[in-house]
Amino acid sequence: MPEPVTHTLAVPGAILTYDVRGDLADREQPVLLMVGCPMGAGGFPTLASHFTDRTVVTYDPRGVERSTRTDGSGELSPNDHAGDLAALIEALDAGPVDLFASSGGAVNSLGLLAQRPDLVNTLVAHEPPLAAVIPDSEAALKACEDISETYQRDGMGPAMAKFIAIVGFEGEIPADYTEQPAPDPAMFGLPAEDDGSRDDALLGQNLRGCTSYQPDFDALGGATGKLVVGIGEESANQLAARGGKAVAERLGLTPAVFPSNHGGFLGDEYGMPGKPAEFAARLREVLAR
Known part of the structure; x- marks a missing residue:
């Protein structure tokens, strides 16, 4: 090559x-x-x-x-x-x-x-x-919004843990998905501490615009x-x-x-x-x- x-x-x-x-x-x-x-x-x-x-x-x-x-x-x-x-x-x-x-x-x-x-x-x-065009779009978009809000509130680790979880979720997103316990960032080798940055290319720039x-x-x-x-x-x-x-x-x-x-x-x-x-x-x- x-x-x-x-x-x-x-x-x-x-x-x-x-x-x-x-x-x-x-x-x-x-x-x-x-x-x-x-x-x-x-x-x-x-x-x-x-x-x-x-x-x-x-x-x-x-x-x-x-x-x-x-x-x-x-x-x-x-x-x-x-x-x-x-x-x-x-x-x-x-x-x-x-x-x-x-x-x-x-x-x-x-x-x-x-x-x-x-x-x-x-x-x-x-x-x-x-997420906006699948049958369960309301629940899926709510979950994506929750990831964005988590990122702005708590930083990259907790938000990315939620992102990884929904990416691998099998089947339709249930209506109460965001009411379930949040995944532990440590499960994915992610930091729980907030470093204060909010410019992540996925979570801060593209997530909501892409999925909606x-x-x-x-x-x-x-x-x-x-x-x-x-x-x-x-x-x-x-x-x-x-x-x-x-x-x-x-x-x-x-x-x-x-x-x-x-x-x-x-x-x-x-x-x-x-x-x-x-x-x-x-x-x-x-x-x-």
Whole structure:
């Protein structure tokens, strides 16, 4: 795999950092853009290594890792990120891209597809955690709001413990979910003490905007030929995959099942490897459809 070449791009409110592996002038296949949120480019080296025949681009969303914000702080919306993605693709000047988007990156990319379908060849939206569109949306959104309130009140450890718990919850979120005892941060190796910071990319910037996002289904309905919704075989009954299922059902699509779970494409980037070789093979299949 070619060594990544790092670039920066100034956009309104941020300086984005992105990495290019390969030759952008190679037009035999579309550029393959891999995005997450709040996960940055650091989550994709293993998956990228399985696409040595493609030009692969990864990036850090605004406020994540190397991509700095010039608009101050505060919460962001998927439409903010969709605008950044559009600017990045236009800067690549390589035509419509193939886009593998995971988690919050999938939510942001649905916004991109609705607004700028001309920039997308195929979007594989893997497990978008759209709590607002699942049948139990009221309870799910209440739980996400509770995580945000916990973060502002108690700091990262207690809030992240609640986040981890809901991410792995199987099935519909019960109406009394937030009335149940809160998980102990120590169970997940998290600190209980509050360090006073409130700028975490997940908890402070993206959680509420991402989970409460309402996709433009009218616009997406005109671009279903460009869209594949992915879910993990091991996480199919968890919130993020259920968000993907709800999108697919709304648009009359059949979800594509991928190996492993929500992070099935990961190698050892974060110490929680999925099945990256099998995942990459499945991704090739759906991109070649």
